[in-house]
Amino acid sequence: MTVSSMGTHVVTQIAVVVKDIDKAIEAYSRIFDLPKPEVHLTDPPEKAKGVYRGTPTTSRAKLAFFHMGQVDIELIEPVGEDSVWYEVLAEKGEGVHHIAFQIKDTDGVTAFLDQNGIPTIQQGRYTGGMYSYVDSAPQLGVMLELLENFGQS
């Protein structure tokens, strides 16, 4: 089936790339009076099977999530330099890295976006699903992340 749009317009995450995730967690917790979330390290390369700009990558990231209503604020501290996380931090400094959407058909949506001039930059897996970052910033002003959880109808 040909996909002719993202298939959703519900933002689920706003991701902020930072240099020091522990320091950022302290600040969010204090300003919003929220409990400090745990820091997770993304899966190791053999499990994440990350591909960054066409080449397998061993880079990872530290992640932490604050629940802010319908959306989560995701803090990201890059670990290693071969990732879209490090790339954005190095080029533009700390800031919003992407906004995320739950989608259903990664191959279909990435093909649709590619036809609209938005190529995929990085893909990888997490337990229960996969992620794709697409180069939407030139058109939308912000990078999108597509999240597909497996085993959901």
Add this chain to the structure above:
Amino acid sequence: MTVSSMGTHVVTQIAVVVKDIDKAIEAYSRIFDLPKPEVHLTDPPEKAKGVYRGTPTTSRAKLAFFHMGQVDIELIEPVGEDSVWYEVLAEKGEGVHHIAFQIKDTDGVTAFLDQNGIPTIQQGRYTGGMYSYVDSAPQLGVMLELLENFGQS
């Protein structure tokens, strides 16, 4: 009453600053299969009473809103150069400019943030309320906008 936090942690808007709002609207509409919103120009200086870094400003902005679930994506094209909108676009290029929260006590919240090293950069009015931008990026990695609607209990 002393305010000791933002008083909310529900994100209501994700704002993206762009060079050409009409072009960005076209792209969002196509990618997300959403109707094109109208473009609004912020109120004129005598009504907006904008103050940017301590000085009254005549700068304005073109705005458009896409409803993306519980949050709106707000597109901003600066009009004039004396604003936090133009400042971010000139310094960092297109990207997420701020995330917004509905608050209740602008004076209290801005005083709390100031005590936590987050000064107010720009304030102004819109019909029914007022906005404040605060310099939270050094601590949170992203600027916050505080929106207070008047006449609500």
